[in-house]
Each structure stands twice: as C-alpha cells, then as structure tokens.
Amino acid sequence: MTARVGVITFPGTLDDRDTQRAVRTAGLTPVPLWHRDKDLRQVDAVILPGGFSYGDYLRAGAISRFSPVMESVIDQAKAGMPVLGICNGFQVLTETHLLPGAMLRNNHLHFICRDQKLRVENAETAWTRSYEQGQEINIPLKNIDGRYVADERVLDELEAEGRVVFRYQDLNPNGSLRDIAGICNAAGNVVGLMPHPEHAVEPLIGTGRTDGLGFFTSILKRLVSA
Amino acid sequence: MTLDTVKHAAQTPDAEQPWAELGLKQDEYERIRAILGRRPTGAELAMYSVMWSEHCSYKSSKVHLRQFGEKAPESDALLVGIGENAGVVDVGQGYAVTFKVESHNHPSYVEPYQGAATGVGGIVRDILAMGARPVAVMDPLRFGAADHPDTKRVLPGVVAGIGGYGNCLGLPNIGGEVVFDACYQGNPLVNALCVGVMKHEDIHLAKASGAGNKVILYGARTGGDGIGGVSVLASETFDAAGDSASGTGKPTKRPAVQVGDPFQEKLLIECTLEVFKEDLVEGIQDLGGAGLSCATSELASAGSGGMRVELDTVPLRDSSLSPEEILMSESQERMCAIVKPEKVDRFLQICEKWDVIATVIGEVTDGERLEIYWHGEQIVDVPPRTVAHEGPVYERPYARPEWQDALQADDAGRLPRPATAEELREQVLKVVSAPNQASKSWVTDQYDRFVQGNTVLAQPEDSGMVRVDEETGLGVAVATDGNGRYAKLDPYAGAQLALAESYRNVAASGAKPLAISNCLNFGSPEDPAVMWQFAEATRGLADGCLALGTPVTGGNVSLYNQTGEVAIHPTPVVAVLGVIDDVARRTPIAFAEEGQLLYLLGDTADELGGSAWSQVIHDHLGGLPPKVDLERERLLAEILISASRDGMVDAAHDLSDGGLIQALAESCLRGGKGARIVVPDGVDPFVLLFSESAGRAIVAVPRSEEVRFNDMCGARGLPATRIGVIDGDAIEVQGQFSLPLAELRQAHEATIPGLLA
Numbered sequence: 001m002t003a004r005v006g007v008i009t010f011p012g013t014l015d016d017r018d019t020q021r022a023v024r025t026a027g028l029t030p031v032p033l034w035h036r037d038k039d040l041r042q043v044d045a046v047i048l049p050g051g052f053s054y055g056d057y058l059r060a061g062a063i064s065r066f067s068p069v070m071e072s073v074i075d076q077a078k079a080g081m082p083v084l085g086i087c088n089g090f091q092v093l094t095e096t097h098l099l100p101g102a103m104l105r106n107n108h109l110h111f112i113c114r115d116q117k118l119r120v121e122n123a124e125t126a127w128t129r130s131y132e133q134g135q136e137i138n139i140p141l142k143n144i145d146g147r148y149v150a151d152e153r154v155l156d157e158l159e160a161e162g163r164v165v166f167r168y169q170d171l172n173p174n175g176s177l178r179d180i181a182g183i184c185n186a187a188g189n190v191v192g193l194m195p196h197p198e199h200a201v202e203p204l205i206g207t208g209r210t211d212g213l214g215f216f217t218s219i220l221k222r223l224v225s226a
Numbered sequence: 227m228t229l230d231t232v233k234h235a236a237q238t239p240d241a242e243q244p245w246a247e248l249g250l251k252q253d254e255y256e257r258i259r260a261i262l263g264r265r266p267t268g269a270e271l272a273m274y275s276v277m278w279s280e281h282c283s284y285k286s287s288k289v290h291l292r293q294f295g296e297k298a299p300e301s302d303a304l305l306v307g308i309g310e311n312a313g314v315v316d317v318g319q320g321y322a323v324t325f326k327v328e329s330h331n332h333p334s335y336v337e338p339y340q341g342a343a344t345g346v347g348g349i350v351r352d353i354l355a356m357g358a359r360p361v362a363v364m365d366p367l368r369f370g371a372a373d374h375p376d377t378k379r380v381l382p383g384v385v386a387g388i389g390g391y392g393n394c395l396g397l398p399n400i401g402g403e404v405v406f407d408a409c410y411q412g413n414p415l416v417n418a419l420c421v422g423v424m425k426h427e428d429i430h431l432a433k434a435s436g437a438g439n440k441v442i443l444y445g446a447r448t449g450g451d452g453i454g455g456v457s458v459l460a461s462e463t464f465d466a467a468g469d470s471a472s473g474t475g476k477p478t479k480r481p482a483v484q485v486g487d488p489f490q491e492k493l494l495i496e497c498t499l500e501v502f503k504e505d506l507v508e509g510i511q512d513l514g515g516a517g518l519s520c521a522t523s524e525l526a527s528a529g530s531g532g533m534r535v536e537l538d539t540v541p542l543r544d545s546s547l548s549p550e551e552i553l554m555s556e557s558q559e560r561m562c563a564i565v566k567p568e569k570v571d572r573f574l575q576i577c578e579k580w581d582v583i584a585t586v587i588g589e590v591t592d593g594e595r596l597e598i599y600w601h602g603e604q605i606v607d608v609p610p611r612t613v614a615h616e617g618p619v620y621e622r623p624y625a626r627p628e629w630q631d632a633l634q635a636d637d638a639g640r641l642p643r644p645a646t647a648e649e650l651r652e653q654v655l656k657v658v659s660a661p662n663q664a665s666k667s668w669v670t671d672q673y674d675r676f677v678q679g680n681t682v683l684a685q686p687e688d689s690g691m692v693r694v695d696e697e698t699g700l701g702v703a704v705a706t707d708g709n710g711r712y713a714k715l716d717p718y719a720g721a722q723l724a725l726a727e728s729y730r731n732v733a734a735s736g737a738k739p740l741a742i743s744n745c746l747n748f749g750s751p752e753d754p755a756v757m758w759q760f761a762e763a764t765r766g767l768a769d770g771c772l773a774l775g776t777p778v779t780g781g782n783v784s785l786y787n788q789t790g791e792v793a794i795h796p797t798p799v800v801a802v803l804g805v806i807d808d809v810a811r812r813t814p815i816a817f818a819e820e821g822q823l824l825y826l827l828g829d830t831a832d833e834l835g836g837s838a839w840s841q842v843i844h845d846h847l848g849g850l851p852p853k854v855d856l857e858r859e860r861l862l863a864e865i866l867i868s869a870s871r872d873g874m875v876d877a878a879h880d881l882s883d884g885g886l887i888q889a890l891a892e893s894c895l896r897g898g899k900g901a902r903i904v905v906p907d908g909v910d911p912f913v914l915l916f917s918e919s920a921g922r923a924i925v926a927v928p929r930s931e932e933v934r935f936n937d938m939c940g941a942r943g944l945p946a947t948r949i950g951v952i953d954g955d956a957i958e959v960q961g962q963f964s965l966p967l968a969e970l971r972q973a974h975e976a977t978i979p980g981l982l983a
Contacts, residue, residue: 011489011492011493011580011581012394012489012492012493014394014395014396014492014677015396015677015679017678017679018677018678018679021679021696022679051396052393052394052488052489052492054489055394055487055488055489055490055492056394056489057489108983110386110389110671110672111386111389111390111393111672111673111674112671112672113670113671113672113673113674113675113676114671140676142393142674142676142677144393196676198679199676199677199679202679204682204693204809204810205679205680205681205682205693206676206679206681207676
C-alpha cells in the first residue's frame, strides 16, 4: 500500500487536479478531500493546492480557513502530519496561523506568471528532503497576492531557526521581505510556498522542467521511512 | 405604474412605446405588431429589441455568412456545425473539441476591466454549454497607438480584466495577439476564445423539448447590470467624443456593461460538469447577451413545443427590477437547463453542493408559444422562433469604396529602402522593437499559462497547445491571427491571409489543422463601403476554408466598430484548431541547438504592401497585401506536420508580419542561441529580411536529418533554401551586419513595459 496524500478542494480551488496528478507521478496515491468534510480519509499527508478559494474575496485564504476540513487539518498538523500549502494554500495556512506572516498584493500590483528560480534553504523539512541544501530549482510562479510580509522579529526568528525554506533567486518577483518564497513551522512538517511545484513534474508540460517533483518524492521518503 | 400585460396591450393599441430608445427601427416595430396581431407588451418589446439587435440577430451579416455553410468543405471532423453555442470537432480517440471566438469590443472600451473580464466569462459559458470542460483561453486584442494616452487607460484594464477573470477560473491562457494601430483608438477590439474538451457522447445542445420538463435557472442572481448591452452598446456606433468618459453631456453607457464574478463562474463550471456527468440535462443554454430573453426564446425555438416561465421566481440581486429589466439584464454567471421532473431534485442537490443558487422558473409546454407570467399575469405570449431565429434580415447595399483604387495604387515598393548595411541594421532593430513586433510578455505574464497542468506550448509560440489525453499524448493546438492592414488593402485577400497565417501557425507547431472559428470585426453595416469590406472578407474566408478543407464551426460578427464616421480597418480574426496525435512530437519555435541548419521554406517575393516595415519605417499603408496561394499553404503545412512527426525538424516558425528577420529574432531569443545567415546569390538582403510573402516558414534541421528533409521537400515540390545555421550569440547576416542577442533582447523586450508599465 502506497502512502495516501490528501488534496483539498475548496470552492474556487484551481490546481487540485494538477496536484493530484503530481502526487500520482511521484508514486503516491492522491485522495481528494472536500472542504465541507471533516474526515481526512486516513491520509498520511495533506496538500492545500493553489487557486482562488472563495474568489480571494475578503482576503486570500480568509474564508477557507473556516472550512470544516481545516479543523481536522489544524489538529493533524499540530500532531505532526506533513502539510503543504501551495500559493492559495500557503495563504490559507497563514490565515490559520499554522505558519506566521501574511501575503499582500505584489508590489507591482499585477498578476505575474513566470518561471521562477528558487534556492532551497532548508532541505530537511518533510517536503524538501529530496533536494540538496542550497540547490537551485526553477518552478512556475503565478499569483497577484504573493508578497510575503511579517514583522522583523518574526523574520529574524524564521531565519535563526532555519525556517526560511525557499528564497527567490535572481529576481524578487513581488517584493517579498528578505526574498522569502516559502517557510515552514518549527517542527518542519508544515511548509508553505508561493511558487507551484505541481506545475513542474513532467518534462513536456509547462516549463519543461521537473524541478518540482522533489516535493512529492520527499514526502514519499518521509512516509516510507516513518 | 400598471403592469403591461398581454391583455392590457390588446386593450391599448395606441399606447406610445419606446421602440426607438431600445434600438429598434420603425419598420421593425411594425413587424413585431404584425407578428403579434397587436402591440407588444413592454416585456415583449424588451425581448424583441435585444434579440433583434445586430449583435444577436446578425441581421446585416446573415446573408453573407450563409456562404460558410454553402461552401463548407467536406469534413469528417465536424460533429456540430454553425448555429449552436459553439461548433464541435472530432479530434479522434473518442474526444471532441469545441472552440469559439467572440467579441467584447464595445464594453471593453467603455469599461476596460469588466468589459474584457465578462468577455472571457461569456465565451467560457458557451463552451461549457456544449458539454465540454473548458481547457484553455486566448485573447486576440487590438488597441490604438501604443503611445496614445488613452491606450494606457484601455490596455492595462483589459489585460487585468482578462487575467483577473481567466486566472480565477483556472483556465490557462495559451496565446492570442496584441496589435496596435491608430484605427482602433476609439474602438479597441477585445476578442476572446475558449477551447473545451469532451467525449463524443457528452455533447449537449441548446433546445427545450419534452412537455413537462422543468426550466431551471442557476448561477448568479439577476441584477441591473448589462441591461441592453447587446442593443444599446454592441450594436451602435460610438460618437467621436467617445462614450467612455463623462464630459460629453450624455449619460454614460457604463451601466450597460456587465460586472463579472469569476468565482461564481468557477462554481458554475464545476457544478455544470457534474450535472452533465450524471446525465441530468436535456438541453442547456448559457445566459450571455440578451440574458433571459435569449435563453428562453432560443431554447424554446430550437426545441419542440412551447415554454411557460414564471418570471417573478427569478432570484434577484435588486428586488426593484421590473419584468422588462429582468428579461434584458445581462448579469453574468447564469445558465438555463431543461431537466426532466424526476431529475430535478438531484440537479438541485448538486447545485447546493457547489453553493450555486438554482430555481425552477418554468416548464416546457406542448403548445407553440413562449409565455411569461409575472405574479400570475401574462406579460409575454409570442412564437419563440420570431424572437430567436426569424428576426429581420437585411440585404444592406454595398459598394467598393472610391478610395480603394488610390490606396492600392500607392505601392509600398516605391518607399525608400535602406541604402547601406548600417541602415539595414538600424531598420531591423526598429522593426523588431516596434510595439507590434516587440515582446508581449508584459501582457501575457499577467495570465496563468500553467494551470490544469496540460500546457505544452503557450505564447510566444506559434500556436498554443494543450494535452487532451495523458495516456496517449493526444493534444490540440489553436492559433488566432488577423491583419487589419492587409484587409484594408484588400479585404478578400486579407481574410484569406488571416486564415493562412493561423493555419500555418498550427501546422508549424506540428498539429494538423481541422476547423476554424472567426470573429469578424468591422465598422457600421449602414456604410456601403464597410458592407463591401464585410462581403469581400466573408467571401474570401469562405473560399479559403473550402480550399484548405477547414470548415467554419461558428464564430461571431461585431459591427459598428467605428468612431463617428470613421470605421476601423476591416479586421477578420481567424482561429484555427488543429490536432496532434502525440504532443511529444510538437515543434517549438526556439532555436536551441548550435549547428542545426536553417531552411527557409517557400518563395520570397518583393512584397511589402501593408508590411510591418512599411508601417514602422514609413508610417505607410498602401499597395497590395502579399499574394495568397492556398495550395502552397496546404503543401507547406503537410511538410511541417510530416517533419514534426518524423523528427526531421527541431524548431519551426511561421513567417508573417516583420518577415524573416522577425521570425529569426523570436526563435533566437526564445532558444538563447544566435544564427548565421547567408544571403543566397542574387537575393536582395532587404527583401529577404523584410518581405512578408505568405506561405513561408523557417525550420531548424539537425544535420543528421538534412538529406531526408531535403528529399521530402524536393519530392513534394516545396522550395527549401538553406540560409544559415544556428550559431553564436548574435544574428549575423553575412556581408551585412551582426546583431548581438543581448542588444536584440533589450530592444525587443523593453518596448511594451516602457510604454505601459
């Protein structure tokens, strides 16, 4: 039996089917989860995919965090279950305070879609152990509210504890503080980032690179070794 | 105010009615009275006025559009033809693809963000209504001069609207066009295309049959936005002062523009696909232009029997709306389904799951009338066909304009050409960095091209390509093209050149062209010169489709695109859909491998009429556009497709505006490699670089494939000239100039951000 990875669909989630495909590509079993159901269906890990849940109305992720499914996700995350938030999923995780900080409108005020170079700053989280420390990867970025902010104290703490997981390289696409593209919680099981690893798992599709596959193989390693 | 019921209308035959304000002509109003045998009620008048608008009824264009059916080529691929929400094409392996391009020009000028956003929303619902999952969008856009201050108002708003709506729906935007020309200053063209995929058995049609079946309206509540959008906005000419801003002393037309809610539309998509999946739908229609008037009359007209609607059951955003306003509202994100009574509960359940409001508003009857009631009183009683399908048809007078001869006589061949190699280099840089040829990343980077995880090619590639089947690699490619400058010089040839370019673009990426959709953007049909352009363009397009074997599956006509008396260039935009058996065999434009040989396919003549060069260097439009040879286009496409399938080329790029040098620049920048070009003996380097002769492409051939590739071209009779090699980090035209890629990139990529950012 392979590891089961839950992929949540909120109203307005867009990358759920892509994320399921990426999970499958890495040799795991994707399990669709519905926002109204508290039941996590015995999954071993959970991914909150990208999109515009509830249209990003009010504030990105602000309404989804109150979904019944999130109650279970928060409980499980605190108990150590690996949780990954991609883009809108990252925004939801900050709204739940599983991760600190917030995302504001990009500093240039436009939606931006580009191939983005990142540096893996922490290759020991549940979702990054397939990468080398300091490895550069290139995966798509696409958002309008992607500017990571937090107060200085939080930023210093993240840096000091090695919880900045990804940093933008070459170009900071949105004005994120300290070039932060992704972070994790203190235990390293909850990771959130703005770029989209699920769009970089097949050589023919999207950017033509498979740099994103490591997220999903990381979780496989973790679950198999656990 | 008393309710204007059918009974009341019969009793008050002489009541004054605002038919002129609603955009109807006197004889049209008389005809409505004749059909009904009495004066129409206010609600009936509202319905007829929107449904008989130019936008909905095609009353000026219909007689010409018939050619698309009459001259349709034999095609096994066409599953559903013109007349439905969108045409459907068989792409093999049990899959069907539906696609269509539509205009949202007038609303986008008045209110760029919402106009463009709801343009995307409308075309997506058309595709959805056929039973398909929407899988990609693209937007052919045309704006006024790039450096005009109003372009800075319109373009960023349009682009943000397209992105804001399309990105939120999760549809990859895989191509499109951005063109600048002063002729579009007061009338930008915002066309929107959507592609959807389904299995053959999933095709749904817009008809209401089966007495007793329920009419369910679902999606957003109905509000006061977009009232009369099709009649007072899309079917009228803007005056010279412009209607976008206040200050003209007239009421602004902004309330006639709909307001979009992409989140609601995303829910509508998922909800609709789920009701299709459970086979709960007998017939379906989206609500777009003309709103409920259109959906109820078209469904009833296309089906058997009549329909009875209780209009007061329609969920409203604004409870003060009158029945006329409810019938005319173009509030977005609504659909209308015909559902068997025993399936209604399940249908409503699925809507509830997706938080979509759904209401039974009526039922199919065994009569022949469309009857609409308001709190029990009858306010509409009409034969639905007279509203939806039997509107007025005009044989508008048309005449070749007097100025056409002088325009064609003003030959671009007489324009001064560069005298030295240095001047040639300067002009090359000017052309590739001019707004029309410059990189459009500033625009397309605001669109999500990755979502759904099936995007194989997206801009700036020749066509957008998405994978349809993960197992087999089956995919579809779409390109849109149009060149108003060519069409102004010769509308017949211009339409064929748009078709040829789009066809060539699809073939260059390795896909086989199957069918087309079109968006015909023209000025006022009441001007005989414009009507002549329209007649010529449709004739050219119909003839061209016959010659290339690609039927027209549907499309859209947008008239009254003019400011005061001045019409835009006639701008037929053609979208070609192609199929590729395995997307792994697609051909990108990038020159990526040093040492590969560059072959120019086709013949280059001295053809600069309407060219980018004549526009950029001389601000000139005159002469004749490039000659059209559709047999040659067909042969070129066959060669490009074979070469892709058999791995004989690693890159291909069609040649169109800007000529060879533009294609070289794009392919080199895309691949990050330079090219060394040797001008063949006896060829004028200027003509080689800038001519826009049609039927050409440039390909990169691995050395190991050269013999095989040459043999194939030779055997089939396609001229193939080796003109250089991929090499270095500059475009070097031997004996002329060298242009480092860094300098080229700077020039090509800085223009649009410089103008708009």
